[in-house]
Amino acid sequence: MNQKQLDILGHTHQLFMEKGYVDTSVQDILERSGISKGTFYKYFSSKSELLLSLLSSLQESLILQREKVAIEYKGDNQKVFEEQIIFMLSFAEQNKIPEMIESTLVLNEVKTFQYIEELKAATFNWIYERLQQIFPSKTSPYLFDGAVLLEGMLNNIFKMNKVLNHPLPIEQIVRYCMKRTEEIVIEVAEQKEQLFNPSVYSAVFNEKTESHFSTELTRVTAKLKRVIENKLTNEEEQKKSLEFVTFISDELLQNDTEPRTFIIQSSLLSLEKINTLAQTKELEEYKEVVTTLTRHAS
């Protein structure tokens, strides 16, 4: 993400908040950003990729600031947690994150849906972890349920609050929900009444944190592929290169088994040996993302 991209992203964020994704045309973005079409499609492969990049950067910012809250705000762990929740709710509302996420539905792409699922899972995951730090360990088998309930209560109360004439302060909502969650968790722990077995956990969150890099990968892959298809005149070389790139993507994006890093590295080397590709910035960018992703996954 260079400065130009961030610049476009900023203007687009404005537009999406004003008119929504669907009613913002690429033309609007060009005018607001003061760039031409060519420049836009140089930095983003499509309007939908732009939306995903935006969501990705917002998520990054949210996580960063959420951790900052934990550092700056002094108090017992539960109070800090409440403060973090308050921040997250406010941040999401101010930046119209729910609306952005809903916009992704029009894209109708499996890949996008997966990414959104991962975003949501990451938030739930964080809540679940925090509850484990806050509540007594005897309640721990019931905290998965507790996290689901807390998230659901918060979301629904927040929605209701938005349509009311005299909305309540977020602080009050969060405190109320925390109290209820605490009572529930203690009660179900006594009654030993469990809904979800937390072992489902791993099934849901397996490798899901790689999501950010996954979208980066699809982006740089698309770019590199275009270079290959346009610049490589030798048909056999083109075919070979595409085979490598496709292999690497498949290897990194499937979640079932570990990616075979050595084969990936060797594929990268082979790609570099193709003269027309060597030293192109597209390949450099591609290499960077791929190596980060392999290191991260192992």
Add this chain to the structure above:
Amino acid sequence: MNQKQLDILGHTHQLFMEKGYVDTSVQDILERSGISKGTFYKYFSSKSELLLSLLSSLQESLILQREKVAIEYKGDNQKVFEEQIIFMLSFAEQNKIPEMIESTLVLNEVKTFQYIEELKAATFNWIYERLQQIFPSKTSPYLFDGAVLLEGMLNNIFKMNKVLNHPLPIEQIVRYCMKRTEEIVIEVAEQKEQLFNPSVYSAVFNEKTESHFSTELTRVTAKLKRVIENKLTNEEEQKKSLEFVTFISDELLQNDTEPRTFIIQSSLLSLEKINTLAQTKELEEYKEVVTTLTRHAS
């Protein structure tokens, strides 16, 4: 809604469930329904109107069947309620209602958003009413909160359940949530801890049940307007007619005060006196909806 419209609606429902609203082109609908473009636009003014009609008819069917459950299923009131919730969740999932509702976001029309809000409010409203019938009266000031919490818990657990490898039966989820709601409601009643004051109720649901007829109204109004604009050659007559129609819509669709039925009736009479409009089926349909709506509202 005549047979042809229902027929188109059925085929469209299939398509929307298979590919979603966005990826279903009008062309697809024409082919699946075996009709031509002209016929389609005779019965539906736009693709988006079709979606709203579909949602409207699904909602109608849901309410009907939900009442049927109450009649057929014998047991104490709470058990019946649980059974109704189970039905609603299953019905919504089978007919992909959440997906349909999410699709409406791409339309980006205030009117549509309002209609969706009303749909959601109607469901919440029903839950709230049912809780009041089920739980002891001393908890009544806390049942608005209870309804919000119950709805939120159900939604979030249901979502989580869908992404799991081994989903739980809906029955178990509903029972669990009902138990938790009961415990919460009793607890907050003892502690006298209220979040929302139920007086906000009227503010939210004021006249909202008219929603079905509202969409009907917009539909027939659009049709009549087209007739006026195309068939009335006398410019003054055209202007006059449009003024009447606009007035009636505004009067019926605003929620702040009661519609002035006598002026509406007189406007209808004036419309009938215009020769070119008299006895057109568009005007007949229009009259029917308008009179139903005034009767209902008074």
Add this chain to the structure above:
DNA sequence: GTACATTTTATACCAATTGTATAAAAATGT
């Protein structure tokens, strides 16, 4: 059965939109 009215079809068309292609101009690096 004929004449008229309505419904339906087929098709051409318009406007808007996303995305591609390309040549010229401007900016930047060396």
Add this chain to the structure above:
DNA sequence: ACATTTTTATACAATTGGTATAAAATGTAC
């Protein structure tokens, strides 16, 4: 000063929702 990259401007293709219209099919009244 020259070469390379970036950026612009613009034309273009493809798809879509929606309108317009003439011809064909169907229904209806006499």
